[in-house]
Amino acid sequence: MKTLTLSAPAKLNLFLHINGRRADGYHELETLFTFLDFGDELTFSLIENSDQITVTGDTSGIPLEDNLIYKAAKLLASYKKINVGVEIHLTKNLPMGGGVGGGSSDAATTLLALNILWRCQLTIEELAKIGLQLGADVPVFVEGKTAVAHGVGEQLEPMDIAQKWYLVVAPPVHVSTALVFTHPDLPRNTPKLENGWKLSETGNDCQTLVKKLYPEVEKTLSWLLKYAPTKMTGTGACCFAEFENREAALRVLESLPSSWQGFIAQNTSESICHRQLRAWQN
């Protein structure tokens, strides 16, 4: 049986600016995506004499048809007319709907893995286009490079940034992305960055609104800010504090209030999924 195990890393939006709203309701964004060396894990096993796609493991009550892993596999199978079955086993390590992109990353890892196992021979650009049908964040995970994204997140401009340690904290609250993007108080007119911009001059345009709507996010940000520069990622609720070394991040993780979940990780310029895929192919 042919088996492949890959990570689906978390992302952080090191900044997130909203430049406008399109006629279809989606927002024009400018955001810096980086990947962490921590994520979910997916194992893909081809099933002989079957065309079934199954998802097992930590599916947390998500109906199969709504699981982004299943949706990604189905989309690729129908695009390339594949009739080979696959069992996909998920180990969920990332908080769901927390702004670290776990579902989108699972979908991207599925496209990348099945492109190889099913011998689809699609390019990364073709896979990214398929991924965009599943969500605005899927293309950046398919491309797998730290990048500034424009448009709804699909126009990517890779860039090099310093490697840091992050403490990511998930407060016990679920932020609705749709609610944030439809809220009248969301600022939507941040100008595009000029050449020579500095990370210290950027922010997250959703943060003030989300802090107001979800006091747990406000509490998390104020607590972390006592120790290190901190922002919210995506539309929240996860917040990340930046450290120069692992020891400093670990010290703060160890004193985290018990009702908050947290993890520490380093950012990587290339997604760990892409590194693992290359190692597996050689």
Ligand SMILES: C[C@@](CO)(OP(=O)(O)O)[C@H](O)COP(=O)(O)OP(=O)(O)OC[C@H]1O[C@@H](n2ccc(N)nc2=O)[C@H](O)[C@@H]1O
């Ligand atoms: C804003 C980001 C930043 O990374 O937030 P997080 O979801 O990671 O927190 C993402 O681009 C989210 O991407 P993703 O979660 O894939 O979004 P989608 O499923 O495509 O859209 C969810 C909902 O958010 C709104 N939406 C999303 C992206 C965008 N550029 N403009 C929008 O207005 C739409 O109302 C849509 O119905």
Ligand SMILES: Nc1ncnc2c1ncn2[C@@H]1O[C@H](COP(=O)(O)OP(=O)(O)O)[C@@H](O)[C@H]1O
């Ligand atoms: N495999 C999956 N992992 C996580 N969420 C999933 C998955 N499949 C579908 N979803 C749905 O997608 C939503 C957004 O997921 P996620 O990517 O974790 O959010 P975010 O982009 O805010 O980090 C979840 O609330 C969940 O309902």
